[in-house]
Amino acid sequence: MPDDPRSVAAEVAEDVADLQAQVRALSARFDQFTRADSPDHTSPATPEDEQGGDGAAEEPGEPEWTSPPFIFLLDPPAYDDELCALAEWVEGVLVPGYLAEPSADARWCHLWTEHPVAVARLHALWLAWQELTDPATCGYTGPSTWHRDHYDPCIREIRSPGGPFGGCTKGEHAIIHRQPGLVPSAWSLSIASE
Template sequence: MEVPAEWVEGVLVPGCLAEPSAEARWCHRWLEHPIAIARLHACWLAWQELSDPAACGCTGPSVWHRDHLHPCMRELRASGGPFEGCAKDEHQINHRLPKLVPGWRHPDG
């Protein structure tokens, strides 16, 4: 799963995010947050489709904001979201990681 960093840093952050705060967090090291990557990937795929007027008409961008961007940002930027341990100019390495399911083995080990 890949989301282009150029899209996040060049389109999403400057054009769609308000200033980070305790109620609306953002991590400048978002690439180190697997949950953020998954959500941003989905948001990017929707943006690709809905920003093309030939494919979705003139209302595509509005639909993208309503149905994709806003729900994605609510989840990512929530106080209990993946950026919970990060502040405006700070990044905490000790993020909450899901525990392994008992009996499950990683393919590499």
């Protein structure tokens, strides 16, 4: 039986709203990059300006990265600064606003910064939150998109019994987490047996 036309229309309308938000976000980022690249320019660059003096076409303007990259790509002290900012968001917004009391089915570790997988997922969630909660760049559907596409799957993975907090129990935290040790490869096993 074909889908109800009203539900299909609602899905299409939501998809269009998401696409509009993405276009607004990309336009805002483009404006940000062009302003950052040429703060003193009062007129837009012409194609001749972009090609340079020898007439050779250069790669289209790859802007410098101005937003924080993924946390594991940072070196100390930038990593430490980013982790502190992430912790402020997790402890100030995420935990009090979203996370209910931990249970066997919905785990949480108060020492979450010691779980690299949790740090990675929460940082990605935070980056998405920064982008999708600003109506100037993503419209008014951004928070809905953030919940659906980012928050729900991320928290489901983090708080699952098999997630990064699987070895932690309510109120108890073992200093030694359930981290995998070195995984032996076939190469190292063949050397050891010789």
